[in-house]
Amino acid sequence: MSPSPETPARGPRLPRPSPPLLRGLAAVVGLALAGVTAVTGGAPGLFERALYDQAVSRLLPGVPRSADLVLVEVDDRALSALGERWPLSRVTWARAFRALAAQRPSAVAVDVVFDQPGSRDALELGEDMLAALRESGLADQPAGAALVTDLEARLHAQDGDARLAEALAENGVVILGAAALTEDVSLMPPLADGALGSPLPLPVGSLRLQAREVAGSIAPLRMAAQGSGMLNMLVDADGVIRRYPYAVGVGEHVWPSLALATALRLMPEQGESLQRRATLDHGAPLMRLPAPDWLPRVSLADVLHADPRSVGLDLALRGKTLFVGVTATGLHGQSTLPGQVAVPGVEIHAFALDNLRADRLMRSSGIVALTGLLETAVLLLVFGWRCRRARTLGAVARTALGLTGVHVALVGWLAADFGWVLPLIPACVGLGLMLLVDSAARTEELGRQRGALRRLFVRYPQSSPGTSVTPGDPR
Amino acid sequence: MTRTLPCLMVFALAAFQARAEDAAVGPCGGLRFVNGRVEMGRKLEPKGPATEACLKHVAEALAARPAIRAVTVAARLPDAERLDGQGLAVAKAAADILVSAGVSRTRVSAVAPPAVPGEPGQLQLAYVERPTQPRVARVRAASGEVSAGAAPDELRPRGVGDSLYTGELFHTSKDASAELELADASRVRVLSDSMLRLGAIELGANAKRVVRLELMRGSVETLAAPGGDGSVFEVRTRGAVAGVRGTQFRVSAQEDGGSRLETLEGKVALGAEKGEVEVAGGQGSRVLPGAAPEPPRPLLAAPLLNGPRGGSFTTAPKLEWFTVPGAKTYRVELGRTADFAAGVRTFESQAQEFAVPAGLAGKWFWRVLPVDADGFIGFPSKIFAFDLRP
Numbered sequence A: 001m002s003p004s005p006e007t008p009a010r011g012p013r014l015p016r017p018s019p020p021l022l023r024g025l026a027a028v029v030g031l032a033l034a035g036v037t038a039v040t041g042g043a044p045g046l047f048e049r050a051l052y053d054q055a056v057s058r059l060l061p062g063v064p065r066s067a068d069l070v071l072v073e074v075d076d077r078a079l080s081a082l083g084e085r086w087p088l089s090r091v092t093w094a095r096a097f098r099a100l101a102a103q104r105p106s107a108v109a110v111d112v113v114f115d116q117p118g119s120r121d122a123l124e125l126g127e128d129m130l131a132a133l134r135e136s137g138l139a140d141q142p143a144g145a146a147l148v149t150d151l152e153a154r155l156h157a158q159d160g161d162a163r164l165a166e167a168l169a170e171n172g173v174v175i176l177g178a179a180a181l182t183e184d185v186s187l188m189p190p191l192a193d194g195a196l197g198s199p200l201p202l203p204v205g206s207l208r209l210q211a212r213e214v215a216g217s218i219a220p221l222r223m224a225a226q227g228s229g230m231l232n233m234l235v236d237a238d239g240v241i242r243r244y245p246y247a248v249g250v251g252e253h254v255w256p257s258l259a260l261a262t263a264l265r266l267m268p269e270q271g272e273s274l275q276r277r278a279t280l281d282h283g284a285p286l287m288r289l290p291a292p293d294w295l296p297r298v299s300l301a302d303v304l305h306a307d308p309r310s311v312g313l314d315l316a317l318r319g320k321t322l323f324v325g326v327t328a329t330g331l332h333g334q335s336t337l338p339g340q341v342a343v344p345g346v347e348i349h350a351f352a353l354d355n356l357r358a359d360r361l362m363r364s365s366g367i368v369a370l371t372g373l374l375e376t377a378v379l380l381l382v383f384g385w386r387c388r389r390a391r392t393l394g395a396v397a398r399t400a401l402g403l404t405g406v407h408v409a410l411v412g413w414l415a416a417d418f419g420w421v422l423p424l425i426p427a428c429v430g431l432g433l434m435l436l437v438d439s440a441a442r443t444e445e446l447g448r449q450r451g452a453l454r455r456l457f458v459r460y461p462q463s464s465p466g467t468s469v470t471p472g473d474p475r
Numbered sequence B: 001m002t003r004t005l006p007c008l009m010v011f012a013l014a015a016f017q018a019r020a021e022d023a024a025v026g027p028c029g030g031l032r033f034v035n036g037r038v039e040m041g042r043k044l045e046p047k048g049p050a051t052e053a054c055l056k057h058v059a060e061a062l063a064a065r066p067a068i069r070a071v072t073v074a075a076r077l078p079d080a081e082r083l084d085g086q087g088l089a090v091a092k093a094a095a096d097i098l099v100s101a102g103v104s105r106t107r108v109s110a111v112a113p114p115a116v117p118g119e120p121g122q123l124q125l126a127y128v129e130r131p132t133q134p135r136v137a138r139v140r141a142a143s144g145e146v147s148a149g150a151a152p153d154e155l156r157p158r159g160v161g162d163s164l165y166t167g168e169l170f171h172t173s174k175d176a177s178a179e180l181e182l183a184d185a186s187r188v189r190v191l192s193d194s195m196l197r198l199g200a201i202e203l204g205a206n207a208k209r210v211v212r213l214e215l216m217r218g219s220v221e222t223l224a225a226p227g228g229d230g231s232v233f234e235v236r237t238r239g240a241v242a243g244v245r246g247t248q249f250r251v252s253a254q255e256d257g258g259s260r261l262e263t264l265e266g267k268v269a270l271g272a273e274k275g276e277v278e279v280a281g282g283q284g285s286r287v288l289p290g291a292a293p294e295p296p297r298p299l300l301a302a303p304l305l306n307g308p309r310g311g312s313f314t315t316a317p318k319l320e321w322f323t324v325p326g327a328k329t330y331r332v333e334l335g336r337t338a339d340f341a342a343g344v345r346t347f348e349s350q351a352q353e354f355a356v357p358a359g360l361a362g363k364w365f366w367r368v369l370p371v372d373a374d375g376f377i378g379f380p381s382k383i384f385a386f387d388l389r390p
Helices: A019-039 A049-059 A076-082 A090-102 A121-136 A142-158 A160-171 A219-224 A258-266 A268-278 A300-305 A311-317 A345-357 A367-389 A393-418 A425-459 B007-014 B049-063 B079-100
Strands: A069-074 A107-110 A174-181 A213-215 A227-230 A241-243 A247-250 A253-256 A297-299 A321-326 A335-337 A341-343 B031-034 B037-040 B068-076 B108-111 B122-129 B135-143 B146-149 B163-165 B169-172 B177-182 B187-190 B194-203 B209-223 B232-236 B241-244 B248-253 B259-265 B267-272 B275-280 B283-287 B305-307 B318-321 B329-335 B345-349 B353-355 B362-371 B384-388
Touching: A019 A367, A019 A425, A049 A241, A049 A393, A069 A076, A069 A300, A069 A311, A069 A345, A076 A300, A090 A160, A090 A300, A090 A321, A107 A258, A107 A345, A121 A142, A142 A160, A160 A174, A160 A219, A160 B068, A160 B108, A174 A258, A213 A247, A219 B068, A219 B108, A219 B122, A227 A253, A227 A258, A241 A335, A253 A258, A258 A268, A258 A345, A268 A345, A297 A300, A297 A311, A300 A311, A321 A345, A335 A345, A341 A345, A367 A393, A367 A425, A393 A425, B031 B049, B049 B079, B049 B122, B068 B079, B079 B108, B079 B122, B135 B194, B169 B177, B187 B194, B259 B267, B259 B275, B267 B283, B275 B283, B318 B362, B345 B353
Parallel strands: A069 A297, A069 A321, A107 A174, A107 A321, A174 A227, B068 B108, B209 B232
Antiparallel strands: A174 A213, A247 A253, A335 A341, B031 B037, B037 B122, B068 B122, B135 B163, B135 B177, B146 B169, B169 B194, B177 B187, B187 B209, B194 B209, B209 B248, B232 B241, B241 B267, B248 B259, B259 B283, B267 B275, B305 B318, B318 B353, B329 B345, B329 B362, B362 B384
16 A cells, blocks of 8 residues: 555654663663773773872872982072083082982982983093103103193093992992883983893783883993883873883883882882782872972082081981982973873882882772772662662652762772772763663653643543533534 | 885794804903993903903903993992992902003093892993994894904904994904894894995884995895885995895895895895896896896795704714705705804705714704805795704
8 A cells, every 4th residue: 555645654663662771771881981991901091081180189198298208309400500501411410429429318219311421522532632642752751741640630530421330339329210112213222131130020911011122321320320210101192190100011021110129229128019019000000199299309409519517418318218300490301190280200200109118009900990890880780770660750860869979989988098999980971871861761751641641631621610512622 | 115024033033042152252251242231251250360361351352342432340249348448449450450451541440339139249341332423233143253344454353242333344254144233123144255334224203214234245134124104225235226125135246246136025126227126025136247137036945854853963964955946056054043143154065965064063953045056045944953962
């Protein structure tokens, strides 16, 4: 039978999905988000980074003020007092490390890589002059001999690399910076295997930060120092540093970060537990942020120019763990922490060390990610069950609100007290979608019932007193 | 240039990584200059005649390396022996030996860092190279006499780990070979009696690189690392230029000015004044003096080895393989490592067998390459090994 011209042609109508099925689909969306977060390394996931940043920077308690960590900074005042531009000469660095050695710190972590030899142009000119003096026979005469001796002494003093190596060896507690080369082409010359000493006995495959090669300071400085630690950071796509890589995989080896290398130097007896903590969350756990001005600071200008017997300097540095790095305007890397807090990179290494030794690390992958997935599933399941039982939309909304509150409180409590960072958004998205689906279904059902009632009233109208309406007549 | 997968590199990397070093042992038990550290075959005791002899040997080696500008001697002694400046005194005494052996005093310094807990006292040496001259290659493996220098009359002996710089000539004597690792991670095997000049090697963003090598004499086998768009990898000879479009090839510069190219994998452009041909994997071509490159010809197939396939022998075994059609001779290679990077001995054989010379004790890997009437070398056979224990 052909359709009449007034009736539009229609295909076969699909059965409308039932509200429980739609609610189930909404729950699956929330659960899938939690699953994606879990398999991509844990919270904070895609849509919750900003929320995480606000929470961790404003709500979570920060790292308390340090008692034994000190930042020795190459600040604007130090550059001005030294009359030098960055990078400082090796001779100046040698003076600085000698001055620090006099204060007997427990460790000195240096946020600098001396990957190239210092300039030797003047030294080579001096050596040529020495050779000329000797060849000419002038060195055999008293005045010439004195000149040779003086020139040798000056050349000795100006050999920055050698003097710096001496100062590092004299210090005996210096950990130098190194870099894991992650780009295809790096500006630093890579080192051969084994040049950085002994790698950590940790599994390399699971680490979050992997690199092709490593670069470090020149060999005499590495030899004179106590060790080297990687300076790399893990920067998220939005430019914020949320995780600190305590261990870096390079080929088949694992190398420690500056914070871990310093911790191992300070607490060798806790080596195993430190390394175990360092491998949490694939070697790069989330960090607790420091409170403002948590790290005492000493300018390098004060270290170099103060009287070595100064009581103030002695109180500030003796027995402390010193982090040496540049903070002068425009020179330090703009490392942005959650909450748009910009700090010098050297400070991040310092509070990463503090996080590590106090076991304040936050974790979000592995069992924590699984817990987050389960919690999301339970929450959505409870809400789905409640949707079936509740008689009114208000009751469903109140349940959603309550469950959201419980979820937020649970996530906050776990993060604050246990350092477990569970995904927040997936459960909220799931609850929201389920609420939307439920309310739409209830509204539709209400409309359907209202239409049925209306039709009922039209069929059996109530007669007003004094009127007479024939059934079927339009009103 | 497009990125290509270096299949043969997989083979090379999967092979043994151990390197045999034929360098003379000397008073230090072997000497290597690697990454700023002077590595010796044995630990250097703080004092004693053996230490003194070794330090004098180091001084001689330093004199042969003008790029090294300064040396630091470290005396790592246990804490009890470091007290009151004793550690520094030991280091300074060692530095004095270097100075007395000819190293300029202004280039030697001494330090006494803390010892590694549990380790006996020892001397360590580190050096600083000229900073303005970036290294373009490193000797990864070497056997026999290899040398390098700015000019043919300035060649000085070189060993594993040594750096090579732009413009330097690298030379392998007869029965010697070496493998160089270029700054872009490519590898160049310099066969016996060859001379290679290292041109500039530029590394840019997005893996773009420019590598130019000049083969003055002999043969090189190249395993080019993948390069980004716009990359150049060229090996020049007197009459031709081989520009890489792929990953593995051999270039030979012949005495008469001709050049021969064998492409094992990928694609290589062979250019001369009178034309250019693209030589795909499994093909070879040559340029005779004053002529255009010949059309590519297929390379000979890999010989099938008969044996021995392994095991120990008390007398030198006879190596056997099956005939390859078109082969005039066979090149038999014995190597100390399965990647044939070091300790390689090369022999010619007219027949399908080769008697291993007496005196080659120890474990050897062997393979055979067919050579046609025009000297084109075909694909290498599989690699087998034997252990000779007289």
